[in-house]
Amino acid sequence: MSQPFKTKQYLRYTEEALKDALSAVGNRMELREAAPVFKLPRGTVLRYVEDTTQ
Incomplete structure (x- = not known):
């Protein structure tokens, strides 16, 4: 049996x-x-830090 699909929160x-x-x-x-x-989220902070430094 397959697992039910879970949506990402x-x-x-x-x-x-x-x-x-x-x-x-x-x-x-x-x-x-x-x-x-x-x-x-760490990835969000990283993305905005990289955008501001460029």
């Missing part, structure tokens, strides 16, 4: 939390520390 966050996390990373906070503190 995305983590909800605010733009304010994202901006706070980006400023914290800019102020020398580690990305791995900033993501859980501001309750954001």
Whole structure:
């Protein structure tokens, strides 16, 4: 028997939390520390950090 299909639930966050996390990373906070503190996915923070540095 096959397993039932599960849909992925995305983590909800605010733009304010994202901006706070980006400023914290800019102020020398580690990305791995900033993501859980501001309750954001690490990949999302990484993507926005890479976009702002280019």
